[in-house]
Structure formats: structure tokens, C-alpha cells
Amino acid sequence: MAGVNRGPASGDELGDDPAGVVVDAVGKTYDDGGTPVRALDDVSFAVESGEFVCVVGPSGCGKTTLFRIIAGLTEATDGEIRVAGSPVTGPTTDMGVVFQEYHLFPWLTVEENVGFGLERTDRSAAERERRVDEMLDLVGLTEFRDSYPKSLSGGMKQRVAIARSLAVDPELLLMDEPFGAVDAQTREMLQRELLDVWASTGKTALFVTHDVAEAVTLADRIVVMASEPGRIAEIVDVDVSRPRERGDPAFGEHVARVRDLIGARP
Amino acid sequence: MATDTGREFDGSGLQAGLGLDDPRRLLRGFAGLVGFVVLWYLVSLTQPPIVLPSPVAVAAEFRGQFLSGTMPEALASSIRHWVPGTIAGTGLGVGAGVALAWSGLLDDVTAPLVRVLRPVPPLALIGFAIAWFGLNHAGAAFIIAVGGFWINFYASYGAVEEVSDDLIDVGRTLGVRGDLDMVRSVVLPASLPGILTGIRTGLGRCWMLVIAAEIFSVPGIGREILRASNNLRVDRAIAYILVLSLMYLLVDVAFRAVQRRVLAWQA
DSSP states (O other): EEEEOOOOOGGGTTTTTOOEEEEEEEEEEEEESOOOOOOOOOOOOOTTOOOOEEEOOOOOHHHHHHHHHHHHHSSOOEEEEEETTTOOOOOOOEEEEEEEOOOOOTSOOOOHHHTTTTSSSSHHHHHHHHHHHHHHTTTTTTGGGGGGGGGGOHHHHHHHHHHHHTTOOOSSSEESSSTTTSSHHHHHHHHOOOOOHHHHOEEEEEEESSSHHHHHOOOOOEEEEEETTEEEEEEOOOOOSSSTTTTTTHHHHHHHHHHOOOOHOO | HHHHHHHTTTTTHHHHHTTTTOOOHHHHHHHHHHHHHHHHHHHTTTTTTOOOOOOOHHHHHHHHHHHHHHHHHHHHHHHHHHHHHHHHHHHHHHHHHHHHHHHHHEHHHHHHHHHHHOOOGGGGHHHHHHHHHHHSHHHHHHHHHHHHHHHHHHHHHHHHHHHOHHHHHHHHHTOOOOOHHHHIIIIIHHHHHHHHHHHHHHHHHHHHHHHHHHTTSSSSHHHHHHHHHHHHHHHHHHHHHHHHHHHHHHHHHHHHHHHHHTTTTTT
């Protein structure tokens, strides 16, 4: 049976967790002169170091807004985000951020894209080069290092984006529907690869998706959101051992449970 | 996805033009040119030379002007104000366009000024050019620079405005801090296709302004065209117009080669 965690772990107990993320009573109201829109209301949960947490919800539930607030790209109206105990006030290289549409720099080669963040660190040129090699190897794109993004497939572009965000060695990998723009087959492959990368690097992962099966495939815990206003409906533990098979009855049970919470048709 | 393909840039423009990479297109273009010259020749048989001289007469005049040294001298003179005028207009136009499009504050401060100055045609500034710089290369360069400035200003401004916010967000998450770093690392490369298209348009526009700038008797190709026209030497006027066209063509082909190289990531 899917375990259910009502409410968040209180933030403070994760205060010193080096990669712990605390989302503390975050709210967001869009007010551009007309009727104010409450996009997020009192969203609180915590992600432990090394944990893989997915956020799922119907479109319009504010999950992308939540993602942007956690990334420091959008300001919250209420509450705050804390990473390793410090409040997030803007984008930080402690987080590797991956977007749905890849957003590679088209004027840079694969190698240069991966090395972009490293140039702003105090690593030596030799170290940076070694790190880029390592990342390219991790995502299996070494032979495409000199290609420009335009010649890559969607799946390859997203691998580059993941390598680029991991290169600066962030504690947390934050992803917004990263596999939403690729075909189903590529998506499953990328999911497996992401789990491998996560397992081998020990990063904390926070992954936003609207795809329930994807969330059940990946997550230790699933934050299920509801809309109008965007808020947490439930937090569901996924206690199915990895690797997870879609045919496994426990897998189906979790998918049904989360779908039920979202109110989507089975 | 859109940001990956550089949607704002029309890549086909690079391959078009002379069609040097496609022999069939080159042949067709050549046929068109020959057809035009033949037509010109036939029509010129029915007209007196002061209305329409024949291509043969124009070619002879071209040769005469060239060998007498008048033409090379005029060309050298035009180049002496075209080059500084174009460089100043392009540099200032791109710089101002990028700065104003990126900085909301600068944009707000300068918006009324830009609206007032924009509609002033470069030719209307001839009085100022003479008063400020005199009847010389600097005065002519000023007129050329003004024309080049606006084309580059608007092209760069538009190109920077088009830069996707998403790329800027990615830059921020990867540690880009401060306006200078962001402009240098993300904004400029992302808007480069649009900026280069502006520069290319500006290069051509500046050649046209050479004529206008020489109205007030600064020596050069433009003054020769005006003189020839005043003396009803249509053959000479056409010969100098051809010089202007050839110079434009040369600069354009050279710039397109540079553009193609710089934007290799996009082709």
C-alpha cells in the first residue's frame, strides 16, 4: 500500500543537511493590476540529502512557479526556500537547474555548453577540462563534444543540459519536466539514465512532472499538488524497490493512488 | 526548442545573393545579366546618347575615366569618408542598441530623445556637417555615420529584445552575475545573428549615403556622378554608378563570408 505522509517534515530538523531543501510555507500571488491570482498557497515540504522527490500535479497547479521559486528565478510572495539551511535569494550554483526545453546555448559546442558554468568557478583550466570530460562520459556524449546543439536530437540535447547543470557539482539537481519534449521511448531511456546518474553521484533530486508514471518510476517520495490555488494535496512515499517495472502490481497501485489524488481519469 | 534553432535569423539569405555555391544558379544569373545588357543595347539604338548611352559607350567611358586616374582618385576619396563613417556609425549604433535594449533605465531616459532624432534624415544634417566638420572627409563621414547609426541601432535593439528570457535564466543558474558578464556571455552571442544582419544592411546603406554626403562638393564617386549628370554626361554618370555598385557588391560578398563563418553554429 502506498504510504501517506500528511504534511511536511518540519524544516528545522533539516537545518544542517548539506543538500537538504526546505520549502517553507511558500505562497505566490500574481497581481498585475487586475484580479490577483493566487498561484501557490502555503506549500511546505522538505527534501533530504540524497533523496529523489517528484512534484506532480495537473497543469495550472503552479508546479512550474514552485520550480522557479526554488531555483531562485522567481520571488515568492510568502514563505521561503532554504538550501542547506540558508534562504534562497536568487539563483545559486548550489543547484543544477534543468529546463523542459533544454535551453542549450546554440552558439556553443556541446563541450563549451558543459563547461559554461565551470568558467565561473576558480578551477584551473586543466581541472575544468577534466570535469567536462567526466561529464561528457557520464552522459555518453564524448564523441559529440565538438557538435553544435542544432545537430543533436532532443534526447541528446537534454543529456547535454543535464551534464551542463551537473558540471559545477551542485548539491541539488532541480528539474522541470526535463523529458516532456522527447518521444516516449527516449523518455524511458533518459529516466533510466537519470536514475543511474543520481545513484552514482549521490545528488539530491527534485523533479517536476505532470506524468504520474514518470514520478512513480523515479521518486522516493511524490509531492502531489492540487490547483486553484496551487497547494499540496498529499505527499506519497513510493516504497517500491528499484529498478521499478511498470508491470509490477505495486507500481500500478502507486500510479492509481496518485492519479486518484490528482483527480485524473485512470 | 525555438531558441535552439535561432528562429529570428533567416539563414537562407546567406545562401542567396550571388548563388556562388550553385553553378546552375550562377549560370541563370549570368544569363539574366547578359539579357539585360542586350536589351539596354537595343533600346539605346533608338535613343540619343544624352538620354540613354549604349553599354559600349559606357564601357569606353569607364575605361577612359579609369585610365586617366580620375576614377581611382574619386574612389579613394569616397573610401576615405566611407570607412570612418561606417565604422563610427556601426560601432555607435550597435553599442547604443545593445545598451538601451538591455538597460531599462537607459531606455527610459533616452526614449524621448530617440523619438525626436530618429525621423531626421541624414541629408537634413548637411548644414551641421559643414558647420561642425567643414567641407571635408570628416563632414561626409558624419553624414554616413548618422545613416549607419540608426540601422544598426534598431537592428541591435531588436535583436537584444528578442533574446529569450530562458537563456538568461540558464545563465543565471550557471553563475553568470552582473550585467557585463550577462551581456558578454549570453546576450551578445544570442543576438549576434540579428546584429550582423543589421551591420550588413548598414554597410550597403552607407555606400548609398556616399552620394548624398558628396552633394556639398566633397570629392568622390558621388560628386563625379552629380557633376556628370549636371553636364548631361549620362555615360559617365552610369560608369560611376557602376563603380558604386561594384564596391557595394565587393563589401557585401566579403561581409557575407565573414557572417557565414561567425555563425557557423547556425547554418
